[in-house]
Amino acid sequence: MTADDRAVGPAERLHPLFVLVALGGALRGVAGGYAFIAYLAASGRMRTAVLAGLALLVMLVASLLLYWARFSFRVGDNEIRIDSGILSRTHRSIPFDRVQDVDITQGPVSRLLGLAKVKFETGGSAGSEDEGVLEAIGLARAQELRTLVRSRRSAALADAPADLQSAPVFAMDGRRLLLAGVFNFSLAVFAGLFGATQTFGDVLGFDPLSRRFWAALLDPSNPVAQFVLANQFVSVLAGAALLLLMGLATGLTRTVLTDYGFRLDRAGVGLRRRRGLLTRTDVTLPVARAQAAIVSTGPVRDALGWRDLKLQSLARDEGGGGDHVLAPLARDDEIARILTEFQWSPLPDRVEWHGVSRAYVGMLALLLVPLLVVGSIESLLMPWVALIWFPALLAILALRWLAWRRTGYRLDGDRLLIRSGWWRRRILILPRNRIQSFEIAENLISRRFGVARVQFGVAGGSGFSSHVIPALPRETARALREELLVSPS
Amino acid sequence: MDGLIGDQPLEPVEPAYRQVLGARLLLFWLVLSVAAIVFDRAVLAGTPLAWLLAVLVPVVGVSTVLTAPSRIYARLGFRLTGRILQVVRGWLFHTDTVVPLVRVQHIDVTRGPLDKMFGTASLIVHTAGTHNSIVALPGLSPARAAEIRDAIREHVRTDFV
Numbered sequence: 348m349t350a351d352d353r354a355v356g357p358a359e360r361l362h363p364l365f366v367l368v369a370l371g372g373a374l375r376g377v378a379g380g381y382a383f384i385a386y387l388a389a390s391g392r393m394r395t396a397v398l399a400g401l402a403l404l405v406m407l408v409a410s411l412l413l414y415w416a417r418f419s420f421r422v423g424d425n426e427i428r429i430d431s432g433i434l435s436r437t438h439r440s441i442p443f444d445r446v447q448d449v450d451i452t453q454g455p456v457s458r459l460l461g462l463a464k465v466k467f468e469t470g471g472s473a474g475s476e477d478e479g480v481l482e483a484i485g486l487a488r489a490q491e492l493r494t495l496v497r498s499r500r501s502a503a504l505a506d507a508p509a510d511l512q513s514a515p516v517f518a519m520d521g522r523r524l525l526l527a528g529v530f531n532f533s534l535a536v537f538a539g540l541f542g543a544t545q546t547f548g549d550v551l552g553f554d555p556l557s558r559r560f561w562a563a564l565l566d567p568s569n570p571v572a573q574f575v576l577a578n579q580f581v582s583v584l585a586g587a588a589l590l591l592l593m594g595l596a597t598g599l600t601r602t603v604l605t606d607y608g609f610r611l612d613r614a615g616v617g618l619r620r621r622r623g624l625l626t627r628t629d630v631t632l633p634v635a636r637a638q639a640a641i642v643s644t645g646p647v648r649d650a651l652g653w654r655d656l657k658l659q660s661l662a663r664d665e666g667g668g669g670d671h672v673l674a675p676l677a678r679d680d681e682i683a684r685i686l687t688e689f690q691w692s693p694l695p696d697r698v699e700w701h702g703v704s705r706a707y708v709g710m711l712a713l714l715l716v717p718l719l720v721v722g723s724i725e726s727l728l729m730p731w732v733a734l735i736w737f738p739a740l741l742a743i744l745a746l747r748w749l750a751w752r753r754t755g756y757r758l759d760g761d762r763l764l765i766r767s768g769w770w771r772r773r774i775l776i777l778p779r780n781r782i783q784s785f786e787i788a789e790n791l792i793s794r795r796f797g798v799a800r801v802q803f804g805v806a807g808g809s810g811f812s813s814h815v816i817p818a819l820p821r822e823t824a825r826a827l828r829e830e831l832l833v834s835p836s
Numbered sequence: 837m838d839g840l841i842g843d844q845p846l847e848p849v850e851p852a853y854r855q856v857l858g859a860r861l862l863l864f865w866l867v868l869s870v871a872a873i874v875f876d877r878a879v880l881a882g883t884p885l886a887w888l889l890a891v892l893v894p895v896v897g898v899s900t901v902l903t904a905p906s907r908i909y910a911r912l913g914f915r916l917t918g919r920i921l922q923v924v925r926g927w928l929f930h931t932d933t934v935v936p937l938v939r940v941q942h943i944d945v946t947r948g949p950l951d952k953m954f955g956t957a958s959l960i961v962h963t964a965g966t967h968n969s970i971v972a973l974p975g976l977s978p979a980r981a982a983e984i985r986d987a988i989r990e991h992v993r994t995d996f997v
Binding site: 786802804 | 919931935968
C-alpha cells in the first residue's frame with residue numbers, strides 16, 4: 348500500500364443487498380411504465396403486458412447492479428471520496444472539515460436487513476440533495492463513520508462526545524404520542540377521496556358532485572332514499588361520527604409513523620433527534636446552523652397549554668420538509684429547556700407585544716367588497732345564496748380580526764419575536780444577526796391605509812416561509828428597520 | 837441612533853435606463869400586439885368583438901411604452917452607505933429593500949444585449965436568505981456598477997476571512 352492509498356483509504360462498496368433496498372424506490376420512479384403495462388393489459392394483450400413487466404423489472408435490477416458495481420467510496424484521513432456513475436463518472440471528495448454531521452436513515456426494508464442510508468451533511472445549498480449519500484451500508488459501518496466524523500469535529504471543537512446514557516433533552520412517551528396524533532386530526536384523506544371521485548367518478552358511474560347522482564339516490568321510490576329520509580337525523584349523526592373517526596385515524600397514523608419513539612439528546616455540536624416507526628431517522632441539528640425557531644400551536648392546543656417547536660436551519664429536514672421538528676407536542680417548560688440547549692434564552696413569560704395597525708383588518712375588508720357586491724347581486728336572483736355567502740364573508744373578516752388581535756412583534760435583546768395568527772398561532776424567534784435582508788413593501792391598497800409590510804429574508808427553511816410583520820404604520824416600519832440595523836451584526 | 841439610512845439622499849440610476857426600459861417594453865408589446873391582431877383576424881373576425889383586441893392592445897402598448905419608462909425610472913433609486921445597500925423601486929407595488937453589506941454572499945454585474953446597446957449594467961446582490969435572496973439594481977453605468985461591486989466586495993472579504 349502506498350502512502351497515497353493510506354491517505355484516501357481502501358475502496359469500499361455499498362452492501363450487496365443495496366439492490367433490494369433501492370428497488371422499492373426505483374419501482375416507485377417508473378410510474379409511466381406501469382401505465383403502459385396497464386394499457387397493454389387492459390387492451391387484452393396479457394402476454395405482452397407480462398413480458399413488458401418482466402423486462403422493466405430486469406432493466407431496473409440491471410441498472411441498480413451496474414450502479415452498485417460502479418459505486419465505491421473511500422474513507423481517508425482527511426476526506427471521504429465517492430466515485431460513482433455508470434457512464435459519466437463523478438469523483439467527489441468531501442473534506443471532513445466540511446461535514447457538519449452524518450445523518451442515518453433506515454427504511455423498513457433496511458431495518459430488516461440491518462442496513463442504513465448515510466448522508467453527509469455539508470454546508471451545501473438545499474438544492475444539492477444527493478451530495479454525499481451512501482444509499483445502503485451496514486448499520487455498524489454507518490455508526491463507525493458517524494463516530495469518525497464526530498471525533499474529528501469534537502477534536503476541533505474540544506467538545507465532550509454525546510453521552511447516550513444521560514437523560515434525553517426531550518422525549519415523547521406513548522401517551523404523548525397518541526395525544527399528538529389526536530391533535531393532528533386531519534381531513535386530508537377526504538380531500539384525497541374528493542379528488543379520486545373527481546377523477547374516477549365518471550368511470551365508476553359514481554359522481555357525488557352531479558345532480559343526477561343525488562336525484563337518483565334521493566328518488567322517493569329508492570329504498571336507500573326512503574331509509575335515509577326516515578332516519579335523516581341518525582344518518583347525519585353517523586356521517587359526522589364517521590368523518591370524525593376517519594380524521595382521527597389519519598392524524599394518529601401519520602403521527603405514529605413519523606414521531607414514534609421521538610427523542611432529543613445532547614450531541615457534541617447540537618441536538619440529536621431520533622424518531623420514526625417504520626423509517627427510523629437519526630439526525631443531528633448543529634447549533635451553529637439554526638436560523639430561527641418557530642413555536643406554534645392552535646386554539647385548542649393553546650388552551651390546554653401545548654405547543655410544538657420547529658427549527659429553521661440551513662439543512663433541510665428529511666422528506667424535503669423545510670423546518671426541523673424539535674418537539675411535536677410539548678409544554679412551555681420543555682420548549683424552554685430545548686431552547687436553552689441551543690444556547691438561546693427561553694421565551695419570556697410575559698411579552699408586551701407591539702400590535703400591528705388595524706388596517707390589517709381594513710385591507711381585507713376592502714378586498715372583500717367585490718365579493719360582497721357579487722354576493723348581493725346573486726342573492727337577488729337566488730335568495731338562499733345570501734344564507735351562505737354573507738356569513739362566510741363575515742367569518743373571514745372575524746378570523747382576520749382575531750388574527751389581528753394576536754399579531755404583534757417585540758424586540759427581545761438580540762432577537763426579534765413575531766407573533767401571528769389565530770388559527771395557526773405562531774411565535775417566531777428570529778436572532779437579529781440571522782436577518783439577511785429587510786424589505787418594506789407597499790401597494791395600492793396598503794398606501795391608502797398608510798401602512799407597509801415588513802419582510803425579513805432569512806436563510807433556510809421552506810421556500811414559502813418568509814417572515815413578515817403585516818401592516819405596520821409606515822413610520823413605525825422604518826423605525827423598526829433602523830433599530831434592527833443599528834444592532835451589532 | 838445615528839440614522840443609518842436617513843442621511844444621504846437616494847441616488848438615481850443612469851438616464852439611459854429609460855431607453856432600456858422603453859426598448860424592452862416596446863419588444864414585449866410589439867409581440868403582444870402582433871399576436872392580438874393575428875388572433876383577432878383569425879378567430880374573432882365577424883363576431884361583435886371584431887377589431888376590439890386588434891385596436892385595444894396596440895393602443896395600450898403605445899401608451900405604456902410612452903409613459904411607463906420615465907415613471908419607473910423616476911421611482912427607482914438606491915443608496916449605498918458604509919454598511920447597507922438600499923434599493924427603492926415601484927409605485928403600485930412599492931418595495932424598499934435594505935441589505936446589510938456583511939450579509940452579501942456574492943455579487944454579479946450583468947449586461948444583457950439591451951444594456952450593452954444603451955450603456956447600462958445591472959448589479960445583482962445575492963444574500964443567503966430564502967426570501968428576497970436576490971436583490972437587483974438595474975440601470976447603473978458599468979463603471980458605477982463595478983465601483984459598487986468593489987465596495988461591497990471589501991465587506992464580504994473583511995467579514996469572512
